[in-house]
Amino acid sequence: MTPSPSASSPAPWADRRILELFGIQLPILLGPMAGAGTPELAIAVARAGGLGALPCAQYTAEQLVAAVAAFRAGAPGLPLNVNFFCHVPPARDxxxxxxxxxxxxxxxxxxxxxxxxxxxxxxRTPFDATFCTLVEELRPEVVSFHFGLPEAALLARVKATGAKVISSATTVAEARWLEARGCDAIIAMGLEAGGHRGVFLTQDPSEQTTSQVGTFALVPQVADAVAIPVIAAGGVADGRGVRAALTLGASAVQVGTAYLFTPEAKIPxxxxxxxxxxxxxxxxxxxxxxxxxxxxxxxxxxxxxxxxxxxxxxxxxxxxxxxxxxxxxxxxxxxxxxxxxxxxxxxxAPRLPAYELTLKLAADARQA
Known part of the structure; x- marks a missing residue:
């Protein structure tokens, strides 16, 4: 499973900021799906030229170390994104x-x-000092967060490792908040996306569900509002979606649901x-x-x-x-x-193994 010539040669992507920021060949990021994501899935996406990801919210420290080791063995020299949640555990009720x-x-x-x-x-375990120490030891190339960002001291330690930091925004206000606190890129997460909404600036349940924006309305507004690259997430499951997101101002896409169909995903x-x-x-x-x-x-x-x-x-x-x-x-x-x-x-979503799916998403986007 080695990269094809089309994946390893320079691609005609108009906006190469994400490619250069992460050191990848294709503007395709694997969505870090807690419970479903596996090292095998991350390896396949990375070897195809995209950015592999490990979902750490349900990992113990030992499981994180093992998962990163498995990725490094299966995709030597290729960049990795490790993803954490940034919630505050609730008081007992x-x-x-x-x-x-x-x-x-x-x-x-x-x-x-x-x-x-x-x-x-x-x-699910939030990002804390224990996980931060592991990030310092394991040195992933990218660290992503859901539900905002960790406290400033922990975030500073992550950035000191040289890792690129990204997080999800569901509104323009959240995107500006993330940029102001040092994110290197922003995931514009539309209402169409599967899994947890990345909402963090409001705790009002009605605002978390009713006052939300679709991907293809959100992406161009976020791209206009911030100076850093934007990654589109939600409603992107084939090459047409990839091309549409890039046309609207995204530098890359993050794909989740389409990868759930792959044999590398772990779902019942x-x-x-x-x-x-x-x-x-x-x-x-x-x-x-x-x-x-x-x-x-x-x-x-x-x-x-x-x-x-x-x-x-x-x-x-x-x-x-x-x-x-x-x-x-x-x-x-x-x-x-x-x-x-x-x-x-x-x-x-095409029904393909993860390596082939990644290549197809990129190839079809070029032709769309």
Missing amino acids: PVRALRWRSRLAPYYVELGLDPEETPPAGG AVHRAALEEARDDNTALTNLFTGRPARGVLNRVMREVGPLSPDAPAFPTAGGALAPLRAKAEAQGKGDFTNLWSGQAARL
Whole structure:
């Protein structure tokens, strides 16, 4: 799996800022999808000429070290993006947790589970001093963040390693905020994107879901508002989407959902089946699985509870009470309680291994 001549030769990209900033050949970034991303996926994208990524929000320190080592062995000399979340763990709220468990109790009874049994803790780990020390030791070429940026002292340590820093913005205001704090590039994340919204300047649930902007309205406004390169994310699943984003002012694209179809992605069978049925109109933003809005394919619990519920505990703890239901349903071949993350353009995605998909996205964009 070596880069093809078309990937390794200079490409006619009008805006080469991201290519030069990250040292890559194609303006294709792998979306760092927590839970689904693997070193094998990152390796394939990197070897095709794009930027590979590792999703670290669900890694332990030991798992991060092992994942980076696997990438370095499989893609020697190629740049790597490691991605972290920047949320603040919520204060314990036993009343809300009990209300959430009561809301889910009928499902426990239906599946033969004990609703009184203490569910596992759900969660994702925010970027902290421990992970910062690992970044200093592992020295990835790119460090990306979701939900803003870490505190200034930690961010300064990351930048001191020489790593390029990027983060997601869902509005022009967030993009300007990130630029003012030293980001080297900005991911303009449109409403179409699968997985967690990168909103961070507002904590108002209604603003996190209703006052949001689509990718192809957001990208040119962000490109006009900041001086640093812009990376488009959301609704980009084929070469036409890549070309459209570049035409509107993006220097590159970040692709997530299309890579979920690849054999290198790690998702359960029920998720793969749901992706094959994903359409433009059957995904929704939901807070049920983690406590924070994220886009996924509609399933039973989203329909019956409602995709957005005030009873869902604060991010990232909501998923704990759903975990036993998810395990029991998946064992029966059902995705009723599984977070089926997907963007709105899933059915546009070519069904290819990650290396071939990366090359195709770039080649089709050139011809579009």
